[in-house]
Amino acid sequence: MKATPDTATSGRRPELAVWKFASCDGCQLTLLDCEDELLGIADRLRISYFLEASSAPGPGPYDLSLVEGSITTPQDAERIRHIRAASRRLVTIGACATAGGIQALRNYADVAEYQAVVYARPDYVETLATSTPISAHVPVDFELRGCPIDRGQLVEVITAHLAGRNPDVPAHSVCFECKRRGTVCVTVAHGTPCLGPVTHAGCGALCPAYDRGCYGCFGPSNSVNFPSFVPLLRRDGMATLDVVRVLRTFNTGSPEFDAESRREAER
Amino acid sequence: MTGEAPTAVIGTEGMAELIRVLAARGRTVIGPTVRDGAIVLDELTxxxxxxxxxxxxxxxxxxxxxxxxxxxxxxxxAGPQSWKTYLHPQRERQWNADRGSDGAWVVTEDDTPPPSYAFLGVRPCDLRAIAVQDRVLAGGPHSDNRYRARRERTFLVAVECTEPGATCFCTSMGAGPAVDGGYDLALTEVVDGGGHRFWARAGSDEGASVLAELPHLPADASLATVAHEKVSAAADRMGRTMPEVDLQALMRETLHADRWNDVAARCLTCGNCTMACPTCFCTSAEDVTDLTGDHAERWRRWESCFDLEFSHLPGGPVRASGRSRYRQWATHKLGTWYDQFDSSGCVGCGRCIVWCPVGIDLTEEAHALNAERAAGGPPGEGAA
Structure with missing residues (x-):
């Protein structure tokens, strides 16, 4: 990586890059969805590489790289190394980049068999046997959770980067957010199965606010106790297969959800 | 208030008028109402x-x-929230800072005028909880001025408890079911052959003046007696008890009990108990900057000792295990709160029991610790 002047002392606008791997584009579109803040972001950062927004990519290096998607092909595994090498700070955005995404369901299956069933010419497809998070391949400076990510948290990550401080992104349970916003606990008061007690905050407890159980789209919180928690799901009507399925969604590749779903699947 | 406290009997129309009178005095009336399958606190009109x-x-x-x-x-x-939702809100701005044209920062304290609340239906346990938070947040040398301003403007209508729940233990904590001062108006609800009535007593001059504005039912000499009997009967119908021992000593002497491992195996460390607790007061500071870097704000938000980040110091969290976090909460609530604030931090409302998703019961834990101590379990202070 060639030397670039320090943005703090040179007055140079920091360069932002947005990268896509195996994903649905929802997380990077969250950046375009920052309608009120977008001009401010563009004012403070030079958006150098963002194919969803501009067809004139800059060559880099980049001060802040936002990476969406998981690694599913040998080419991806190579490309992320180049991106890391060209990025001062690398932040993954969303469940795919942070935990492997819904496509990590392939980690439990025979990919060659899938290919044979789905594609007329599977020999044209070059793919890895697994879908893995970015952190399995290169060092990551920060991981933003969610499927998709929360717009406010994305702005916080960018703002914190500009200010040279840590982003304020709590890793505790969704229960904190329910209680703070005054949402009545759907498990205690209604008997609704809810992953809130083991799920990472960040969404603002959206689902319980609409009388639904949390389904864990932000992945595990930083302090989970599945042996105590799973019996609650059973009490509220979930069979073993239901428990496996609710853990095997967007964050199935997270170590905690993966280990618990395997334990359940073996029952 | 001077002289004998005025008393009166009001009916359900008087109750409706009470809400109108308080609102007409410029107060935001907060009280119980049914929403989302629970009796929650919300603004009443x-x-x-x-x-x-x-x-x-x-x-x-x-x-x-x-x-x-x-x-x-x-x-x-014991509904899902407590009055701290209003007196000690979950997120509050402390100050704004702006960088001036000369590059210097100008910090201004948030001066949003405090609301003027009337709380309708404060149970005796919650009245005690407000007093506990008064001591924590507005007592001592470092008073929280914003809390104090809200608190001083709040009009409290207490309603004595005649229907304790299966998770209630206010009698064990000396916090109910009868009121013991600290209110503007106290009511006791009686529904019997004589009708649906509230025996009302004023506890302050403003309470007396509000009471005077309400339509009264004819004086009923026996109503006060019936009300007293109902509240006394409630004291005998608590669903839970605390062990009848010095709880401060119990906590001090069981710091290394096996029971902490047992409860830690069940605890989800989700933080619900602390958020539902009417006395838990911990907060953390949140510094917000904007994209320009020329404006910053400091906010304060509810924090919990069950959060790993709560005790995060350089090198990691001080209380990394669920065991250490549950023990910190319970021993503070029942024990070291006395050292810090000269009272128990628990008022026996039972919210932590009800709103724990896995139903961890503080009274059951205290009884188990007491039994382990009596059985000669591992000693506390000084032992490994």
């Missing part, structure tokens, strides 16, 4: 919004609203 004919079925980790044949409005206990 009419007497119809009170939970007439609704009670609650409580157990550890379990809450259901149930119809009541008697039509009572206050025959329920």
């Amino acid at each position: 009419d007497g119809d919004e009170l939970p007439y004919g609704r009670g609650v079925e409580l157990e550890a980790g379990h809450y259901r609203v149930r119809p009541r044949a008697d039509g009572a409005a206050f025959a329920h206990s």
Whole structure:
């Protein structure tokens, strides 16, 4: 990586890059969805590489790289190394980049068999046997959770980067957010199965606010106790297969959800 | 207040008028109402919004609203929130800072005018909880001025408890079910052959003046007696008890009990108990900057000792295990709160029991610790 002047002392606008791997584009579109803040972001950062927004990519290096998607092909595994090498700070955005995404369901299956069933010419497809998070391949400076990510948290990550401080992104349970916003606990008061007690905050407890159980789209919180928690799901009507399925969604590749779903699947 | 406290009998129309009178005095009236399958606290504009004919079925980790044949409005206990939602809000701005044209920062304290609340239906346990938070947040040398301003403007209508829940233990904590001062108006609800009435007493000059504005029912000499009997009977119907020992000493002497491992195996460390608790007061500071870097704000938000980040110091969290975090919460609530604030931090409302998803019961844990101590379990202070 060639030397670039320090943005703090040179007055140079920091360069932002947005990268896509195996994903649905929802997380990077969250950046375009920052309608009120977008001009401010563009004012403070030079958006150098963002194919969803501009067809004139800059060559880099980049001060802040936002990476969406998981690694599913040998080419991806190579490309992320180049991106890391060209990025001062690398932040993954969303469940795919942070935990492997819904496509990590392939980690439990025979990919060659899938290919044979789905594609007329599977020999044209070059793919890895697994879908893995970015952190399995290169060092990551920060991981933003969610499927998709929360717009406010994305702005916080960018703002914190500009200010040279840590982003304020709590890793505790969704229960904190329910209680703070005054949402009545759907498990205690209604008997609704809810992953809130083991799920990472960040969404603002959206689902319980609409009388639904949390389904864990932000992945595990930083302090989970599945042996105590799973019996609650059973009490509220979930069979073993239901428990496996609710853990095997967007964050199935997270170590905690993966280990618990395997334990359940073996029952 | 000078002289003898005025008393009166009001009916359900008087109750509706009470809400109107308080609102007409410029107060935001907060009280119980049914929403989302629970009796929650919310702004009231009419007497119809009170939970007439609704009670609650409580157990550890379990809450259901149930119809009541008697039509009572206050025959329920321990809802999902407490009054700290209003007095000690979950997120509050402390100050703004702006970078001036000369590059210097100008910091201004947030000067949003405090609201003027009237709380309707404060149970005796919650009245005690407000007093506990008064001591924590507005007592001592470092008073929280914003809390104090809200608190001083708040008009408290207490309603004595005649229907304790299965998770209640205020008698064990000396916090109910009768009121013991600290209110502007106190009411006791009686529904019997004589009708649906509230025996009302003023506890302050403003309480007396509000009471004077309400339509009264004819004086009923026996109503006060009936009300007293109902509240006394409630004291004998608590669903839970604390062990009848010095709880401060119990906590001090069982720091290394095996029971902490047992409860830690069940605890989800989700933080619900602390958020539901009417006395838990911990907060953390949140510094917000904008994209320009020329404006910053400091906010304060509820924090919990169950959060790993709560005790995060360089090198990692001080209380990394669930065991250490549950023990910190319980021993502070029941024990070291005395050292810090000269009282228990627990008022026996039972919210931590009800709103714990896995139904961890603080009273059951205290009884188990007491039994382990009596059986000669591992000694406390000084032992490994």
